[in-house]
Amino acid sequence: MDILKNNKRTVLLLSAVILANTGLQILVPRFLSAFIDRAETNAPMTAIALIIAGYLFTVAAQKGAGLCEEFISCRLGGRITNRIRHQMLEHFIDLPMNKHDTFSSGEIMTRLDEDVEGVYEYYQILFLRIGTSVLLLVGVILSVAMKNRLTALLMLAVSLFSIWIYKVISDFGTKCYLKSSQAAAVFNGILKDKLDNLVEIHLAGAERHALVSLKKAMHEKFRESLPAGQMYGRLWRASTVMEVISVGGTLLIASLLWDKGMISLGTAYLFYNYVDLIYAPLQSFRNHLGGLQNASARKKRVEAFLKEPAEDGIPEEYNGYTAPSAQDVPYPAQGENTSAASLMDFSSLEVRNLHFSYQEGTEILRGISFTIHKGDLIGIMGETGCGKTTLVKLLARLYSCPAGSIFINGLELDSYSLKELREEILYCPQKPQLLHASLRDNITLFDPDIRDEDIYKAISALGLDHWLEGFERGLDTSFSSAEGSISAGEAQFVSIIRLFLRHPQVIILDEITSSLDKKKEKELMNAIKRLSGERTVLMIAHHPEALRMVNKILVLDGGILVEEGETRRLMNNPGSLYYKALTAGDEKGGISL
Template identity: 30%
Template sequence: MPEFKIPLRQYAGLLRHYLRSQRRSIIALSALLIAGLIMQLVNPQFIRYFIDSAQGAESNRALWIAAGLFIGVSLLQQIVTVGATYISENIGWIATNKLRGDVAEHCLGLDMSFHKSHTTGAIIERVDGDINTLANFFSNFVITLVSNLLLVVGILILLYREGWLVGIGMTFFVVAAIYSIQYIRKFAVPHWGKLRQISADFFGFLGEHLEGTEDTRANGASGFVMHKFHTLLRTWLPIRVRAFLGWAAMWITTLVVFTIGNAIAFALSAYLWHKGAISIGTVYMIFYYTELMAKPIEKIRTQMEDLQKADASIVRIRQLLDTQPAVRDGIGTPIPGGPLAVTFDDVTFSYESGKATLDGIDFHLEKGQVLGLLGRTGSGKTTLARLMLRFYDIQQGEIRLGGVPIRDTRLRELRGRIGMVTQNIEIFQGTVRDNLTFYDTSIPDERMIRVLNELGLDSWLSSLPQGLDSTLESGGGGLSAGEAQLLAFARVFLTDPGLVILDEASSRLDPATEQLLEAAVTKLLRERTCIIIAHRLATVQRADRILILDNGRISEFGDREALAADPDSRFSRMLAAGMEEMLV
């Protein structure tokens, strides 16, 4: 059975990195915990004094003093505990949020091959679920562990002061307790790792099918989905049981050890009291310290339990953070402004080892021109567009924009100079402004309104109760397909790209909306290069050049008017037979 082994330097590295900015809070927490520790050690002395004074005191003054001190220290200890809890929760929240942000940012920077091989739910489980288990690890793990160990040491020192026999007996109890807990812990750790993994798999499956619930019901696949749902739950249950048994074994071991500790304290106290070596107040104090010792040992046990959960989570988070994107940032060669020329130089690409999706693609599109990209479904049209955005890297050849190899540019700059509109539009929960600008506050409202007007959305915008501040529903609820598509066009043109890619962008539009879009696009494509991926003949009428793909290879490339006039060209035959029929 595999066991997680996290090097101590990884623990230390995480704590140092994410707690560095909270030094004052950590110092305050340490001071409060030490103050609480001292009060826990002192209070049993008051009890002993109270009991011994009650047996032989002629007045109640000493009793009142002892009782007052005990109550006062107890109340103060509770106040200190509340303060320490408040500070530790803040520390944990801030640290885990920072880690959560780093992991989320790292996931957003990974290439499409990673996101294709990991479901959304599985990624969310890592970003949220695994990091949640580290909250206690960040908030007070080291400080609490050290303070509890110091409390145990302090109790042992005080017990040795009462007699070496008591001290040795309690030392044996502590060593046996900590050894037993640590021994049991190593059997439970692997099960927590498996539990986190099956949890990620389950939520990944659930998120995927909840997102596609309409297709599931429309195609009668609800039974299959529920069967898979129950299969995952049946797989989850035994793993959860084994993880729970690991926790239960630690808990039962602690109870047994505490019982042994009480027995040792009872036997030693009875022996010493019968010999007259200790008073009845000291007997009670020994029992009090024994009970008090159970608390830090119990805390150490729960800390070990949290540590075993942290072991599994740290492994998974570290694996995620160590995952490097296949697409690396370039050296920073700038892309020229204005419309961009597009060059594919003997480009070959495949998603996996095997048949190439694109094979030997070689063409040049002058800046400011419009390319009509045609081909049957699966011919590689959308893949070609993704390669220009470097969602994937090619295995052979070179792609240049404005004469600059795209591998040499920064990804942020590259994707800022290319605007892409697909037939599947993502509308996010947020205002119209946020959906248009993706939270870029540098874009003025006047420019957004001007672009919306040019796209014919002025009447739609004026119908919204709060204009640009109106909230849109996630997934585009409340918007027609045409309105969502036009909003996607507005997003692209607000970024002022040098190259625009329209991937079946008008396939969901009704004829009236498509006509409106055509007029707006004609105006907005001025001084820009454009690639139009289309199935319909009308869509490529504005193209200067035509490129036809067939099974990942260029079947035909040339001037649209020349190809249309050539009766032997494939494009001419498409026009004669009806392009839609030939591309099916």
């Protein structure tokens, strides 16, 4: 409802156009009725010509109103859909990590693409299709009642009975569509995960297991979609019976009244025309109730997702091991109100004797300590599984850090609200997610407050003008196949532009160069250098060469910080691990420690 209030003028304009369109539809048959009556009574040609002119004008006006209704509703629908997508993305970010782990990327994409579209489709069918059909139905019955009450009562009875039958079938169908939508989302999630990890699956020899799980999800999707698909057939059969009763009964009454001279031939034709006009909204009920069932199921999934409790504290199962010396470190008590503190004045981030483990498992990080300052560009490297990603996720507070381990501006990380942390410390994962939407929407993530001018300025500031020129339609370019629309490097450019537009204080980049060729990597690193400016940037790099631009390097091994120093010093020190990695030319970015 808030979204509709924000578009009040558009909603009022659309309502006026719908009323005009409905009135014109009811008016058109009256011209035909008047024409028949005038022709039967040999009326002057002038009167007949005026009726014909009125008919042609009314038909043209009705068609124009229909086009305006479609255009305005599509524009309104785009705004509503994008706003809901933006709300869902914000809510998803605020969910605790245990919830993030339960959603595959494919399922989230399904919710953002199909389910969100289902919300607008639900209201479009309910108000613009079924609602206007009800309005037309009421108008027709009132018009018929002015001519003959008995015929109007028959039409009303048949219409109400038809709507009741459709409603019964619809209520049963919604449950089927809800199960079908869930099964489709699970299938899409599994399919996307398999496609994203084809190489890893092949190397692990797990093709058979992957195909079995995909086959089970596909069977489940088909099993749940079959009952939903049968709903339309039931609605069609019910509407056919209602149509026969409605048309046959009205024609019988009209012929009897005309035979007794109680109505004119034009009025009899008007009744027939109105019966046909009444069948149109009844047919609309039938055609759209199937879609309404599916849209209603997707709407419920969106509502259920938005009702997921946001993170006001990280769940206990993600709490790490508390360092033995934590009680000796001065910091504000956990949960203490420090609302005066602001990340807008970021000056330093300090890690003190950080230990962390997942639940009761082996320690991932052991005694990590380092300090970074505003404007630092930090590189983090180490072998796979050494704790790099865990460390940066703790810094972004995607996981809860042990008390007394991470400080910003001298205050413990928990002293800041999660909302502010999410706004000022941004984490960019290795694999960017693109949506089935335009380039503009993928950059803004459907935020209506970001203007095209802001996007162009960001692209220019990052030195990516040549990249944008590669898209023939510019920001209007549609990514119909999401990640498949552009290369991995170009997808990372989208991520960098997103970061620039958010104006964060700290940026964390998690191996964003891992799947790029040398040319794209160089272009991306130049964009990152422009992005950094006075911001603090922490970057996990796939290739040691990518860290030449940073001013400080941290090397992890087995969860321990084994090397720390200025990049220039380490590059010129044959005994440093970074020097050895550079000279070895390890294409995998690994380090022999």
